Amino acid sequence: DQQVKQNSPSLSVQEGRISILNCDYTNSMFDYFLWYKKYPAEGPTFLISISSIKDKNEDGRFTVFLNKSAKHLSLHIVPSQPGDSAVYFCAAASNYQLIWGAGTKLIIKP
Amino acid sequence: EPEVTQTPSHQVTQMGQEVILRCVPISNHLYFYWYRQILGQKVEFLVSFYNNEISEKSEIFDDQFSVERPDGSNFTLKIRSTKLEDSAMYFCASSLWVQGSNQPQHFGDGTRLSIL
Numbered sequence: 001d002q003q004v005k006q007n008s009p010s011l012s013v014q015e016g017r018i019s020i021l022n023c024d025y026t027n028s029m030f031d032y033f034l035w036y037k038k039y040p041a042e043g044p045t046f047l048i049s050i051s052s053i054k055d056k057n058e059d060g061r062f063t064v065f066l067n068k069s070a071k072h073l074s075l076h077i078v079p080s081q082p083g084d085s086a087v088y089f090c091a092a093a094s095n096y097q098l099i100w101g102a103g104t105k106l107i108i109k110p
Numbered sequence: 111e112p113e114v115t116q117t118p119s120h121q122v123t124q125m126g127q128e129v130i131l132r133c134v135p136i137s138n139h140l141y142f143y144w145y146r147q148i149l150g151q152k153v154e155f156l157v158s159f160y161n162n163e164i165s166e167k168s169e170i171f172d173d174q175f176s177v178e179r180p181d182g183s184n185f186t187l188k189i190r191s192t193k194l195e196d197s198a199m200y201f202c203a204s205s206l207w208v209q210g211s212n213q214p215q216h217f218g219d220g221t222r223l224s225i226l
Contacts, residue, residue: 034214043201043217089153096141096158096166096208098215
């Protein structure tokens with residue numbers, strides 16, 4: 001069941017540049033999407049979310065874009081910092097549960 | 111900042127034994143959840159709990175699983191007779207409201223369950 005897909009297992013970005021993480025979904029009934037960041041040996045930490053009535057939400061260095069017609073969302077981090085190195089999960093809210101992507105490991109190179 | 115706490119961080123149990131994983135959600139949150147992540151696989155939803163009742167559960171959450179909020183602070187997941195395939199990282203989460211009202215779920219650091 002691949003309702004939420006993150007097709008890039010890893011991404012390497014130079015410090016100071018923009019990191020773009022992508023996520024696709026198949027269920028057009030999803031109306032709320034979230035991005036979580038996860039360090040090893042820790043739980044997922046909420047980063048930013050977006051409702052389907054919006055196409056953009058911004059919080060500091062983090063911006064999430066939603067393209068409903070393409071069923072695609074992306075997380076932009078600018079500028080990227082070494083502390084951003086982590087696994088990033090995209091999740092869609094469906095009733096009470098979150099449906100997760102497989103995650104993208106972001107590596108920020110100095 | 112308030113956080114979700116889970117104990118123990120690592121639990122090793124013999125197959126067939128019962129195990130209880132414990133969680134203390136954020137104090138003013140009303141919705142509670144358990145998820146698991148088998149090594150190398152996606153995070154999977156197990157169950158959500160509100161007002162002392164299960165509000166939603168997945169196919170994984172069969173009769174071997176139960177949840178309880180025994181007092182005003184703890185939220186537990188019990189696996190009655192563990193199987194090898196129950197080995198996973200189990201995450202507890204809580205939220206103020208249900209999703210869709212811009213209230214994200216906040217997660218604990220997880221309990222690594224190893225079944226021998």
